[in-house]
Amino acid sequence: MTRHYSVLGVGLGPFNLSAAALLAPHTQTISSLFVEQKPRFAWHPGLLLDDAKMQTSYLKDMVTAVDPTSPYTFINYLVKTKKFYPFTARGEQTVSRLEFSDYMAWVAHQLPNTQFDTPVVNITPHGSGFAVNTPHGQLTCDHLILGTGTQPFMPECAEPFVGEQVFHASELALRQPDLRGKNVVIVGGGQTGADVFQHLFDGEFGKVAHIDWISRRPNLQGLDENPFTDQYFMPDYAEQFHGLDPKVKHTQLAQQKLASDGITENCLQGLYQRLYHDKYVRRSPSWWRLLPGQTLTGMQSHPSGYQLTTTATLTGDSATVDADVVILCTGFSRALPQCLDTLRDCLELDDKDRPNVNAHYRVKMREGYAQALYMMNVGTHCHGIIEPQLSLAAWRAATIINAISGTPLYDIAHHHGLLDWTLAASTSSTAKMQKVAGW
């Protein structure tokens, strides 16, 4: 039997979980269901490495920013799981990803509007809404919120070798590989590369023989976390960014890379102290190398493992590195999820096959289609570096819910940050006009 909902959500990562938690108190007026293919809530389970830390404050949880009185706050999780006082005595600003994941699972499994073990196979237009097909039957809705996340990115040259010994870091904790006595190459110099290096160094998967850590970046680069950088992660910046010219957005994003894509100070300090102790105090024979400024450009297999070719950014010189195991910490990419294949012809996509998302996260449809599809985490091209990040999860979900309900169910009017972006944005439109006018 087909069940009909006002709002259906596909995927239950943090972003749709926030929408589910904020819609839960309104189920009498806005019926909703959020379906997830996994049997239980799991947040990047292959990367839930022991003690890896969150890059964002636990106050930026699923609901607090727009509804601090919700039962689904991180603080309420601490109270209800009887660890509020021990938590406050930790003397730490950040929480581990394991603990934040446990909090999100606690939310997900008590909500009345979530359903697990329900992969969405395809979605088609259905009257003024959508039909969503799952192996358990069809669901229909007036509004659809897609929160299906990203896909692991593999460098092209590594793709033919992906398997038991060559894999993406997103599978590491799930595989629990036995790395005893192995020569391991880690590819990718961001936070994940650092977390993986640290865990291998500490022998979490057995005492490795040798680790080479290859990074295209010129050095181990820290996360830009100063309070003014943090202004990029606030609603007023996201709103003004959305209105910028696409070319301006592109240059802004390049400048802001380390605000979202660097390694935390804590992690860098921990790494440095380990390496200093190993090299200068214990005087261990060399068993690890950090290799910045090296891009992986080729890969071959040989009888006893793999040979990776790297190209130096500064000189263009090539070098080779041997490996028994290769762990790709090469990030995530965004392609339209497969379940949207049947809806593709209705979407207005740009030349890079990306959807165009308006200020309320509604996807622009082709002429003749008026269905209300909302998408989160579609890429930084619309709302900027904040898009794949948790900072605005609750605000973004509330923005969508307000747009769907047509009333301000949540007060998302916000105080402006300390920086006034309005002039910067208007200068950019003047520049755009000047360019158009040929000045």
Ligand SMILES: Cc1cc2nc3c(=O)[nH]c(=O)nc-3n(C[C@H](O)[C@H](O)[C@H](O)COP(=O)(O)OP(=O)(O)OC[C@H]3O[C@@H](n4cnc5c(N)ncnc54)[C@H](O)[C@@H]3O)c2cc1C
């Ligand atoms: C290791 C790691 C650490 C991070 N740490 C931080 C941090 O500290 N702070 C921060 O701000 N950001 C962090 N991020 C970035 C961001 O918060 C996460 O990537 C976040 O998980 C994005 O949420 P999402 O809901 O878009 O997608 P996801 O978490 O990827 O969830 C998508 C869900 O959709 C489901 N799904 C997909 N297709 C279907 C389908 N057809 N049918 C049903 N279900 C489907 C998937 O199974 C999945 O559960 C981190 C990212 C990673 C990879």
